[in-house]
Amino acid sequence: MNAETPTIPHGQPRGPVLPKGLDTPCLVIDLDIAEANARRMAEAMAARGVALRPHIKTHKSVALARLQLAAGAVGLTVGTLGEAEVMADGGCTDIFIAYPLWLSGRKADRLRSLLERPGLKLSLGIDTVAGAQQIARAVGEAADRLQVLVEIDPRYHRTGADPKRAGEVARGARDAGLAVAGIFTHGGHGYAGVAAAARAAEDEVETLQQAAQDLSRMGIEPRVISAGSSPTAMAAARPPINEMRPGVYLLGDRQQVHLGGSPPDGVAVALAATVVSDAVEGQVVLDAGAKSLTKDVPAYLEGHGFLPAYPDTVIGRVSDYHGVVPLPEGARRPEVGEVVAVIPNHACPVVDLFDSFIATRSGEVVGRWPVDARGRSG
Amino acid sequence: MNAETPTIPHGQPRGPVLPKGLDTPCLVIDLDIAEANARRMAEAMAARGVALRPHIKTHKSVALARLQLAAGAVGLTVGTLGEAEVMADGGCTDIFIAYPLWLSGRKADRLRSLLERPGLKLSLGIDTVAGAQQIARAVGEAADRLQVLVEIDPRYHRTGADPKRAGEVARGARDAGLAVAGIFTHGGHGYAGVAAAARAAEDEVETLQQAAQDLSRMGIEPRVISAGSSPTAMAAARPPINEMRPGVYLLGDRQQVHLGGSPPDGVAVALAATVVSDAVEGQVVLDAGAKSLTKDVPAYLEGHGFLPAYPDTVIGRVSDYHGVVPLPEGARRPEVGEVVAVIPNHACPVVDLFDSFIATRSGEVVGRWPVDARGRSG
Numbered sequence: 001m002n003a004e005t006p007t008i009p010h011g012q013p014r015g016p017v018l019p020k021g022l023d024t025p026c027l028v029i030d031l032d033i034a035e036a037n038a039r040r041m042a043e044a045m046a047a048r049g050v051a052l053r054p055h056i057k058t059h060k061s062v063a064l065a066r067l068q069l070a071a072g073a074v075g076l077t078v079g080t081l082g083e084a085e086v087m088a089d090g091g092c093t094d095i096f097i098a099y100p101l102w103l104s105g106r107k108a109d110r111l112r113s114l115l116e117r118p119g120l121k122l123s124l125g126i127d128t129v130a131g132a133q134q135i136a137r138a139v140g141e142a143a144d145r146l147q148v149l150v151e152i153d154p155r156y157h158r159t160g161a162d163p164k165r166a167g168e169v170a171r172g173a174r175d176a177g178l179a180v181a182g183i184f185t186h187g188g189h190g191y192a193g194v195a196a197a198a199r200a201a202e203d204e205v206e207t208l209q210q211a212a213q214d215l216s217r218m219g220i221e222p223r224v225i226s227a228g229s230s231p232t233a234m235a236a237a238r239p240p241i242n243e244m245r246p247g248v249y250l251l252g253d254r255q256q257v258h259l260g261g262s263p264p265d266g267v268a269v270a271l272a273a274t275v276v277s278d279a280v281e282g283q284v285v286l287d288a289g290a291k292s293l294t295k296d297v298p299a300y301l302e303g304h305g306f307l308p309a310y311p312d313t314v315i316g317r318v319s320d321y322h323g324v325v326p327l328p329e330g331a332r333r334p335e336v337g338e339v340v341a342v343i344p345n346h347a348c349p350v351v352d353l354f355d356s357f358i359a360t361r362s363g364e365v366v367g368r369w370p371v372d373a374r375g376r377s378g
Numbered sequence: 379m380n381a382e383t384p385t386i387p388h389g390q391p392r393g394p395v396l397p398k399g400l401d402t403p404c405l406v407i408d409l410d411i412a413e414a415n416a417r418r419m420a421e422a423m424a425a426r427g428v429a430l431r432p433h434i435k436t437h438k439s440v441a442l443a444r445l446q447l448a449a450g451a452v453g454l455t456v457g458t459l460g461e462a463e464v465m466a467d468g469g470c471t472d473i474f475i476a477y478p479l480w481l482s483g484r485k486a487d488r489l490r491s492l493l494e495r496p497g498l499k500l501s502l503g504i505d506t507v508a509g510a511q512q513i514a515r516a517v518g519e520a521a522d523r524l525q526v527l528v529e530i531d532p533r534y535h536r537t538g539a540d541p542k543r544a545g546e547v548a549r550g551a552r553d554a555g556l557a558v559a560g561i562f563t564h565g566g567h568g569y570a571g572v573a574a575a576a577r578a579a580e581d582e583v584e585t586l587q588q589a590a591q592d593l594s595r596m597g598i599e600p601r602v603i604s605a606g607s608s609p610t611a612m613a614a615a616r617p618p619i620n621e622m623r624p625g626v627y628l629l630g631d632r633q634q635v636h637l638g639g640s641p642p643d644g645v646a647v648a649l650a651a652t653v654v655s656d657a658v659e660g661q662v663v664l665d666a667g668a669k670s671l672t673k674d675v676p677a678y679l680e681g682h683g684f685l686p687a688y689p690d691t692v693i694g695r696v697s698d699y700h701g702v703v704p705l706p707e708g709a710r711r712p713e714v715g716e717v718v719a720v721i722p723n724h725a726c727p728v729v730d731l732f733d734s735f736i737a738t739r740s741g742e743v744v745g746r747w748p749v750d751a752r753g754r755s756g
Contacts, residue, residue, distance in 0.1 A: 023483030025756050057698055079699045099699060102654040102665070102715050105401030127657040130714060151657070158700055159655040159663050188697055276480040277537040279505040279529070285537050287480070291730050291755045295673050319566055320435055320726055321457045321477060321755060322536055336508055337480055348698055349668050352731070355753050374753075375733050377669045377699060378403050 011264035013257045013343045015308050017363035024274040024339060025288040027350070027357040029059075031366060033268035034250055035067060040266075041233070041249050042072035048237040053077050053096060055228065055247030058348045060373035061357075062090030068250060075121070077228070077245040081110050082376025088120055090372065097124040098184060098228075098245060100131050100151060100159055107378075108138035115142040123147040123181055127161050129172030136176035147181035148173050149224060152211040154185035155203045166211035167218035174220065182224030183211045184245070190231045190259070193300055197259050201235035209240050230261035253347040254306050255298055270341040271305065271350070272358075273323065275334050284334060286315065286323040288342055292353060293318060296346040305342040310334055315342065352377075387572055389642035391635045391721045393686050395741035402652040402717060403666040405728070405735040407437075409744060411646035412628055413445060418644075419611065419627050420450035426615040431455050431474060433606065433625030436726045438751035439735075440468030446628060453499070455606070455623040459488050460754025466498055468750060475502040476562060476606075476623060478509050478529060478537055485756075486516035493520040501525040501559055505539050507550030514554035525559035526551050527602060530589040532563035533581045544589035545596035552598065560602030561589045562623070568609045568637070571678055575637050579613035587618050608639035631725040632684050633676055648719040649683065649728070650736075651701065653712050662712060664693065664701040666720055670731060671696060674724040683720040688712055693720065730755075 016030035045052040054068045055077040065076055065087060075094030078084045084095050101124055103111060114122055126132040126148050136143055150169050153160035161169045170180045185208055190200030204227040215222050227236045228245025237244050248255075251269040252262030273288035293304050295318065303314030304323060312331040315323040323342070327333050334340050344350040351357070355374055359366040394408035423430040432446045433455040443454055443465060453472030456462045462473050479502055481489060492500055504510040504526050514521055528547050531538030539547045548558045563586055568578030582605040593600050605614045606623025615622050626633075629647040630640030651666035671682050673696065681692030682701060690709040693701040701720070705711050712718050722728040729735070733752055737744040 021483055023485060023488075023756060100655045100657070100663075102652050104652040104715070104717055105399055107401060127655050128714070131655070134715065153658055157658050157661075158697065158702055159657055161657050274480045274482040277478045277505050277509070279478070279537055279539050280531055280535050283535075285478075287756060289755075290672075290674065290727050294668075294727075295675075296668065297673075319536065324536055336506070337482070337512065339482055349672075352669050353753060353755070375731060377667075377731070378401060378665060 010257055010260050012311055013252065013254055013267040013306060013308065014265050015267045015270040015341050015343045016360060018270065018272050018339060018341050019358065019360055019363050019365045022272045022339060022358065024272050025292040026272050027354045028270050028272055028360055029251065029357045030268045030360050032361045033266065034064065037250050037252065037266050037268060038068050038071035041246060044234060045237060045244055046072060050237040050241060051243040053243055053245050054250065055079070055098065055245050056087060057083060058247040058251055059351055060371045061369060062087065062372045063369050064250065065090065065092055080376055080378055081107055082378055083373045084114060085110065086373040086376055088114060088117055093119050094121045098186065100125050100127045101135065102131065103134060103138045112139060112142055115139060115145045123149060125149055125151045125184065126173055127151040127159050127169065129169055132169065132173035132178055133176045136178050143177045146178065148178045149182045149184045149226065150180065152183050152185045152207050154187045154200065154207045156187060156189040158188060160185065163207045163210035164214060167214035167220065170215050170220045171218045180220055182222040182226060183208060183215065184226035187227065187229050187232045190229055191298065194259060197231035198235060201232035204232060204236045205238065205241060212240055230256055231259040248347055251347045254301060254343045254345045258300060267343055269347050270343055272339055273342050275336050275338050275340065278336050283324055283326045286325060286340065287321060288323045289318040289321045291320045293323065293342065293344055294349045296349055298345065301345055305344055307340050307342055309340055388635055388638050390689055391630065391632055391645040391684060391686065392643050393645045393648040393719050393721045394738060396648065396650050396717060396719050397736065397738055397741050397743045400650045400717060400736065402650050403670040404650050405732045406648050406650055406738055407629065407735045408646045408738050410739045411644065412442065415628050415630065415644050415646060416446050416449035419624060422612060423615060423622055424450060428615040428619060429621040431621055431623050432628065433457070433476070433623050434465060435461060436625040436629055437729055438749045439747060440465065440750045441747050442628065443468065443470055458754055458756055459485055460756055461751045462492060463488065464751040464754055466492060466495055471497050472499045476564065478503050478505045479513065480509065481512060481516045490517060490520055493517060493523045501527060503527055503529045503562065504551055505529040505537050505547065507547055510547070510551035510556055511554045514556050521555045524556065526556045527560045527562045527604065528558065530561050530563045530585050532565045532578065532585045534565060534567040536566060538563065541585040541588035542592060545592035545598065548593050548598045549596045558598055560600040560604060561586060561593065562604035565605065565607050565610045565614070568607055569676065572637060575609035576613060579610040582610060582614045583616065583619060590618055608634055609637040626725055629725045632679060632721045632723045636678060645721055647725050648721055650717055651720050653714050653716050653718065656714050661702055661704045664703060664718065665699060666701045667696040667699045669698045671701065671720065671722055672727045674727055676723065679723055683722055685718050685720055687718055
């Protein structure tokens with residue numbers, strides 16, 4: 001099953017200290033760790049002369065976005081119109097929707113309404129001429145308050161124009177009346193493993209370079225050349241790239257630690273779960289299942305979550321409200337009634353299951369903070 | 379990868395007709411289809427002399443629970459204290475928490491508070507003597523307003539007492555001051571495939587029979603003998619079982635149609651998604667990804683969702699907001715901007731991602747209904 005040798009290249013995640021008395025399952029985020037992550041990334045990008053525009057889909061929290069802006073981010077990246085609305089409501093003034101929006105339903109009205117907000121600088125992604133044209137038609141005269149960036153396929157093959165056709169898409173957008181600010185990639189194929197992450201960073205640099213040349217050929221100079229994913233951020237932050245859009249780095253997760261996107265002590269998020277049953281021999285069962293942890297399991301990780309206090313075990317299988325932890329022979333085991341921390345495989349879809357999280361500093365509760373954009377997937 | 383031959387034993391799901399003008403991604407539930415499903419299950423159970431107590435974790439909607447009660451259900455099953463609170467708030471008066479609750483955090487207070495509600499009949503699951511004792515300690519004198527059912531492991535090996543030790547657990551609960559109303563199983567191993575579903579139904583019948591005898595040996599007569607899962611419901615509804623707790627049957631999904639738990643025209647739920655990109659050759663991309671569809675893929679299904687209008691395609695991969703649909707050579711394909719229906723693999727975790735759904739009847743919008751217990755995983 002494993003695409004990579006199941007070694008632990010960067011160590012095991014540590015995760016936050018849990019406060020006492022939690023009603024489980026619940027999400028805990030340590031602000032000290034998140035702030036350190038925000039600073040580390042901001043400093044690394046500043047040292048490379050690259051602007052930082054973090055993707056907030058990981059945490060969906062206005063308060064955590066402000067923390068990133070305070071650490072030096074130039075603006076925010078979002079994936080949906082709904083996330084943009086929530087962040088604008090929260091007072092964020094520079095938002096890039098890194099998604100080829102198609103304005104179905106009320107989305108044209110919603111986009112126009114965002115463009116009418118005073119003081120909001122809004123940009124969005126396009127990856128076809130037809131996509132640019134429907135945006136231009138929908139926003140009409142408000143087009144002069146909008147900037148678009150052409151998405152480039154960095155060999156991930158999800159969305160994005162072929163770099164050799166980037167100029168054609170940019171020209172189509174300009175001809176439709178849109179201001180083309182630049183180009184962007186998301187090297188999501190870097191999530192396939194450590195070697196893939198290194199390759200994806202190279203792919204982002206190369207394809208953005210090709211695309212920038214193709215735009216120049218059309219007489220369009222891309223001001224913003226933007227790449228982004230947490231595992232590729234450090235390696236790809238070099239010319240011609242001048243903006244980086246990592247997301248998960250703020251919270252970290254099990255996957256990022258494996259890929260080198262987070263240090264083992266950089267994981268700010270954990271699920272608190274209670275051991276509810278040891279009725280079946282050879283295992284214990286947690287009250288965290290697929291509705292708290294998702295079923296997101298990359299090929300290079302075993303199980304549905306890691307227990308830092310019991311590093312010889314993982315959550316072997318999940319149903320909606322159950323997480324089954326098989327106990328290897330002789331392994332130390334949690335007792336029934338015990339509350340344990342679980343490091344999720346992938347923070348983004350997990351945070352999106354919770355309306356709020358327990359904000360802590362070194363195991364002390366600071367407050368219960370809303371996941372403001374939870375469920376805003378469109 | 380496939381545990382079963384990838385045939386289509388029961389046909390492909392049809393799903394609801396989508397209304398026009400939807401803001402995607404969004405969840406659509408056809409009430410005509412759901413009502414027909416509620417009636418069909420209620421009639422089947424009535425014909426077998428088995429009480430129907432549907433599990434509401436699939437839909438988490440008070441309105442849909444009422445629809446089930448109106449069709450003849452004797453009460454509701456829930457998986458968490460939070461779901462019980464929401465259904466009690468919604469006026470439901472007979473609730474079984476089919477889960478071995480461990481009262482961490484505020485849960486003891488919350489359980490006592492539920493027991494104080496006038497007119498609410500509450501029961502809950504236990505699977506160890508220690509579990510029963512902490513419930514008894516927490517509820518104190520309110521124990522006489524609570525009934526417990528001993529969970530039996532039907533060879534699924536998740537939670538539940540070994541049937542040969544069921545009497546011991548029941549006696550422990552009685553000695554702790556709790557009223558033991560009966561025994562229950564969940565044959566979740568039936569989800570492994572068509573043959574497994576048939577076997578799981580037999581396992582539920584056999585293990586409940588053994589457990590009932592073991593309780594009798596201790597002088598405790600189980601009044602309620604309850605089994606439940608949608609794929610096993612019809613086959614397991616026979617003596618000694620006198621109560622059935624299916625959940626997914628009300629909405630159906632791709633998995634249920636494969637397993638025979640829903641007829642192809644019994645799928646009431648779909649995700650509406652818009653084609654947002656065809657920039658990469660050989661595929662289109664939908665605005666429904668892992669945050670709308672989850673990554674729940676049983677071994678016998680290909681991909682992350684089925685498109686009834688384009689039956690030669692599936693969603694091949696998902697990231698948070700993207701669903702990539704590879705287009706087989708010569709297959710009919712949806713156009714960019716088109717809104718398509720997607721039948722989810724597994725309804726339960728998908729519904730739990732949405733705060734509300736579009737209620738329809740044959741493609742006409744009836745209203746936007748809340749998913750009242752969304753996110754109430756504890």
